[in-house]
């Protein structure tokens with residue numbers, strides 16, 4: 001059977017590319033060697049957020065008495081939380097299988113090996129198949145790896161896959177790395193009343209964030225008694241003792257290595273293609289095409305942004321380039337990035353330091369979530385919205401707040417659509433909502449915030 005498009009990997013990049021190709025009438029084959037849904041569904045976004053959903057219920061329940069509700073003997077059973085996580089993943093997996101089937105996509109379970117730039121061999125436990133294709137999309141994703149001096153043994157030192165398989169939480173954890181996974185699990189462990197020590201090699205927490213948000217995050221960590229060390233690395237691990245570069249020693253029950261992933265570029269037979277690389281990643285042009293005309297790469301293997309929504313968007317764009325000859329034209333300044341900390345941290349576009357470095361002129365407005373009624377109603381008043389903009393457009397959005405991801409996304413819709421701050425001033429926001437802080441922050445660009453005393457400038 002000859003396919004218009006063959007796709008290797010059924011993660012959020014690959015399966016959405018397959019659906020789009022099928023919508024456009026192409027004959028498409030999707031090849032997956034493990035479980036459909038990839039890292040995102042099985043070992044990433046979905047299972048971790050399901051654990052967070054349980055954590056949120058637990059933490060809300062801890063505050064019930066403040067809201068006038070009495071509850072005795074509050075406790076949690078992590079085994080049941082883990083079970084719910086697995087059930088959620090299974091349920092979504094079944095739905096996805098149905099979706100793939102209903103789109104008439106040929107799904108082959110097996111390992112794809114490259115034979116040439118028109119043929120794949122698919123090896124499964126029971127047989128081997130050859131697939132002929134016109135175009136190939138590589139969406140093979142990434143995997144956790146050990147760091148040179150930190151070997152993951154899956155017992156004392158765990159990676160992101162292992163951490164999701166825990167059936168019982170340890171009493172103490174040392175987390176290495178303050179990227180999305182480090183921040184997320186610092187929230188989970190500390191929220192479930194466990195001791196957390198976080199080590200970050202960079203001079204600030206979550207180094208890719210706008211500096212002001214990173215500083216706000218530090219203040220929140222301190223309040224939540226999460227011990228953290230910046231500009232610090234793990235010097236060595238001796239038995240169950242961890243020695244840091246600042247001389248401090250800890251004996252946590254586990255170490256969680258939340259840094260270090262490698263792209264799955266070592267596909268069998270890939271060397272026959274002479275595909276160009278960009279360091280460890282497949283090099284692609286603006287249309288996600290490699291140096292070989294009929295071979296594209298999307299998602300984590302490109303190393304552009306390692307998040308599910310970028311993989312999906314790239315998948316759709318690659319397919320549209322193949323089938324419609326439509327330019328992909330992806331504006332990576334409109335990519336939303338979220339860290340599911342407590343509270344959520346969400347951003348898109350330039351940080352303030354980037355604007356300064358690029359000598360782009362901008363105005364800034366920072367609005368504290370504590371200044372609107374809804375956050376006090378909910379007792380979730382930590383955090384800020386920070387907007388960087390010029391007269392014509394929003395340049396950067398940085399939010400740290402309960403519901404931060406949703407708040408950022410509202411602003412990102414305006415940013416992506418090129419709506420000017422002046423126009424946004426006239427949007428009517430429902431009261432009382434968290435979103436009112438967006439309006440206030442926009443007004444702040446014109447020094448017209450209504451719920452801040454005149455002349456107040458927040459030092460972030």
Ligand SMILES: Cc1cc2nc3c(=O)[nH]c(=O)nc-3n(C[C@H](O)[C@H](O)[C@H](O)COP(=O)(O)OP(=O)(O)OC[C@H]3O[C@@H](n4cnc5c(N)ncnc54)[C@H](O)[C@@H]3O)c2cc1C
Nearest residue numbers: 009011013033038039040044045112141299300306307308
């Ligand atoms: C703990 C964790 C939490 C995360 N949380 C979020 C989040 O909240 N939001 C977010 O946007 N992103 C999140 N991510 C990142 C997100 O999961 C990835 O960016 C996304 O899954 C990448 O999609 P992909 O399609 O490129 O590859 P993947 O999801 O990695 O899928 C690739 C697939 O290819 C298959 N494959 C590989 N080689 C072959 C072969 N030779 N033959 C056949 N099949 C093959 C693999 O088995 C895999 O199923 C998280 C990641 C982790 C680890």
